[in-house]
Amino acid sequence: MPSSLAAPVLGIAPENAEALVQRFETSPLLRAARSEALAAYFALASGRAPAGRYWKIDLDALDLSRVEVRAEAAPPRIAATLSRGAIACDLPTAQRVHPQLLERALGTAVSARTRKFASLATAFGNTGAFVYVPAGVSVDDPIEIAYAAGETALFPHTIVLAEADARCTVICTLEGGTEGSFVCGIDEIVTGERASVSFASVQTLALGARSIFTRAARPGKDAHLAWAIAELGADLCASAVEIEIEQTGADAQIAAIFCPSGDQHVDLVTTVDHKVGQARSETIVRSAATGRGQARYLGNISIAAHAQGSDASLRDDALLLSKKAHVDSVPALEIAANDVKAYHGATVGALDEEQIFYMTSRGIERDEAERMIVLGFFEPVIDRFPTRELRERIRAALQAKAG
Amino acid sequence: MSEPGLRINDLRASVAGNDILKGINLTVEPGKVHALMGPNGSGKSTLAFSLSGHPAYVVTGGTATLDGENLLGLLPDKRAKAGLFLSFQYPAAIPGVKVANFLYAARQAVRPGDLTPAKFRALLVEKMELLDMDPTFLGRYLNDGFSGGEKKRLEMLQLAVLAPRYAILDETDSGLDVDALRAVGESVRAMRESGEGRATGFLIITHYPRILHHVKPDAVHVMVGGRIVKQGGADLAELIERDGYDKIREEIEAVA
Numbered sequence: 001m002p003s004s005l006a007a008p009v010l011g012i013a014p015e016n017a018e019a020l021v022q023r024f025e026t027s028p029l030l031r032a033a034r035s036e037a038l039a040a041y042f043a044l045a046s047g048r049a050p051a052g053r054y055w056k057i058d059l060d061a062l063d064l065s066r067v068e069v070r071a072e073a074a075p076p077r078i079a080a081t082l083s084r085g086a087i088a089c090d091l092p093t094a095q096r097v098h099p100q101l102l103e104r105a106l107g108t109a110v111s112a113r114t115r116k117f118a119s120l121a122t123a124f125g126n127t128g129a130f131v132y133v134p135a136g137v138s139v140d141d142p143i144e145i146a147y148a149a150g151e152t153a154l155f156p157h158t159i160v161l162a163e164a165d166a167r168c169t170v171i172c173t174l175e176g177g178t179e180g181s182f183v184c185g186i187d188e189i190v191t192g193e194r195a196s197v198s199f200a201s202v203q204t205l206a207l208g209a210r211s212i213f214t215r216a217a218r219p220g221k222d223a224h225l226a227w228a229i230a231e232l233g234a235d236l237c238a239s240a241v242e243i244e245i246e247q248t249g250a251d252a253q254i255a256a257i258f259c260p261s262g263d264q265h266v267d268l269v270t271t272v273d274h275k276v277g278q279a280r281s282e283t284i285v286r287s288a289a290t291g292r293g294q295a296r297y298l299g300n301i302s303i304a305a306h307a308q309g310s311d312a313s314l315r316d317d318a319l320l321l322s323k324k325a326h327v328d329s330v331p332a333l334e335i336a337a338n339d340v341k342a343y344h345g346a347t348v349g350a351l352d353e354e355q356i357f358y359m360t361s362r363g364i365e366r367d368e369a370e371r372m373i374v375l376g377f378f379e380p381v382i383d384r385f386p387t388r389e390l391r392e393r394i395r396a397a398l399q400a401k402a403g
Numbered sequence: 404m405s406e407p408g409l410r411i412n413d414l415r416a417s418v419a420g421n422d423i424l425k426g427i428n429l430t431v432e433p434g435k436v437h438a439l440m441g442p443n444g445s446g447k448s449t450l451a452f453s454l455s456g457h458p459a460y461v462v463t464g465g466t467a468t469l470d471g472e473n474l475l476g477l478l479p480d481k482r483a484k485a486g487l488f489l490s491f492q493y494p495a496a497i498p499g500v501k502v503a504n505f506l507y508a509a510r511q512a513v514r515p516g517d518l519t520p521a522k523f524r525a526l527l528v529e530k531m532e533l534l535d536m537d538p539t540f541l542g543r544y545l546n547d548g549f550s551g552g553e554k555k556r557l558e559m560l561q562l563a564v565l566a567p568r569y570a571i572l573d574e575t576d577s578g579l580d581v582d583a584l585r586a587v588g589e590s591v592r593a594m595r596e597s598g599e600g601r602a603t604g605f606l607i608i609t610h611y612p613r614i615l616h617h618v619k620p621d622a623v624h625v626m627v628g629g630r631i632v633k634q635g636g637a638d639l640a641e642l643i644e645r646d647g648y649d650k651i652r653e654e655i656e657a658v659a
Contacts, residue, residue: 354495360479361457361482363565368508376498377499
């Protein structure tokens with residue numbers, strides 16, 4: 001039944017806070033936690049600039065009056081081949097069967113008290129998934145978690161806890177949705193010593209949808225963490241990913257691609273916080289904007305004064321494919337230590353005419369040449385996604401957008 | 404179809420407002436090899452780019468036809484489809500685009516649907532063996548991180564795979580060591596002996612005559628200051644090898 005024919009939607013607004021939270025748990029304690037998170041959402045600022053000449057959406061004044069909040073949402077589809085105590089289940093199952101394990105990771109990487117949209121996701125959390133890999137266990141096949149957006153809002157929370165020497169690959173997809181679909185979620189990864197986690201987030205929501213994610217990871221000592229993010233769908237996509245390096249020897253990578261076309265707006269913030277030294281991080285971002293597509297990227301690297309021996313790099317390249325498209329790219333390095341290796345480089349530019357001429361001189365039509373060059377431009381980041389099938393999916397989605 | 408050949412008639416072209424080509428007349432017949440020689444800055448590459456349709460090179464007069472088809476109004480890809488090929492002196496690097504995919508796209512563009520992917524693969528392997536190229540080339544990104552010699556070999560591979568009606572080789576010999584030069588010569592020779600390339604006409608642009616030891620030209624044209632100032636047979640190249648361009652310059656000045 002279309003929601004417009006049912007009772008009017010009780011939108012997300014301060015005056016509806018009490019009634020909305022009433023829809024959830026009966027336990028006063030849990031309900032109070034949701035109320036508190038919702039109050040934080042209303043009180044906090046996003047930290048992102050308001051609408052301007054190019055970027056048209058103010059993240060601090062989103063119209064959520066037609067977002068329908070329900071306590072129940074469809075659980076994600078989870079596919080995994082697990083053994084030796086590894087777990088991949090939906091969040092209610094984790095809360096019921098593995099509460100102690102969940103407790104060790106839930107909310108430890110993302111603080112709902114300080115992040116506006118993490119607060120919103122916490123207030124209305126209605127779906128989620130939990131992945132646990134015990135010490136020394138290696139899960140060979142990728143664990144797939146697939147969320148599908150619907151008419152009512154989705155507030156997913158995905159949590160990965162990998163113990164010492166554990167290894168796993170997680171592919172988390174978000175697809176479906178229609179005009180007006182709203183998704184606001186949290187991804188958290190916590191690892192033990194020498195663990196290795198590869199996490200891929202691929203968002204291909206329908207146009208007209210909105211997707212806002214807060215993502216954070218805390219790698220353990222000598223742990224390896226690779227986070228690959230593709231934001232390809234939705235009209236509005238705001239994604240913040242933060243890696244806190246609190247243990248030496250950690251090796252963290254963030255790789256992100258986005259390609260706003262049509263009227264899409266993509267806002268990405270990556271943050272790598274080197275709190276201790278002798279650790280390495282690499283951030284690579286590739287984006288292309290076409291049509292009236294708008295992109296904003298803020299890449300933060302901070303290295304604390306005592307984090308000597310840190311090695312951090314940030315590389316961000318953007319292609320502008322139309323006159324009305326716009327990319328705003330800001331690398332922000334804050335380095336307080338003096339014995340570090342830190343690199344950053346950023347480019348924004350149009351397609352290279354010499355490249356186009358070279359290809360067209362071989363008989364390839366200009367449109368096709370441009371498409372091949374744009375797809376090629378994304379390859380170094382597509383390469384960071386864990387499976388061949390996933391890489392093909394991303395290529396196909398990009399091809400459709402660039403064409 | 405009117406007369407066959409790559410026919411260039413009184414061609415004039417400018418780059419960034421500077422007139423470079425000042426009336427070029429030259430005809431490359433099917434199956435023939437013409438050498439275009441001249442000192443640096445004489446306009447040889449401008450001729451190559453003007454014929455291929457590079458957007459920075461503006462044709463200001465004259466005509467150029469390929470087997471009767473007017474080239475000058477066509478976009479670069481249409482010129483290639485008409486049968487023109489340019490081997491670049493400095494081919495562009497295109498990261499992320501694999502050599503194999505590029506070659507297949509190009510072959511499909513100029514000869515749509517004539518080869519199944521499997522047959523195309525077999526053709527590639529055959530041509531690469533001829534050029535002494537490692538099969539790993541195919542998985543690399545187009546000219547990305549290639550040495551000068553590797554780039555030229557890839558140009559020759561494209562020539563072999565596309566088998567155009569007319570090929571312009573722009574300074575393909577420059578920067579090559581003896582072995583690479585021999586490979587280029589071999590590939591042109593093999594092409595001329597192959598079924599697809601028997602009728603290909605060549606315009607070999609070169610500063611030094613040494614590539615002409617490997618590919619014997621039917622005619623030699625010498626270009627100075629945007630004009631063809633001397634024409635002759637293969638012996639003209641030998642003359643230039645012995646005396647350089649100064650002697651020709653002196654002749655022109657004497658006339659002027």
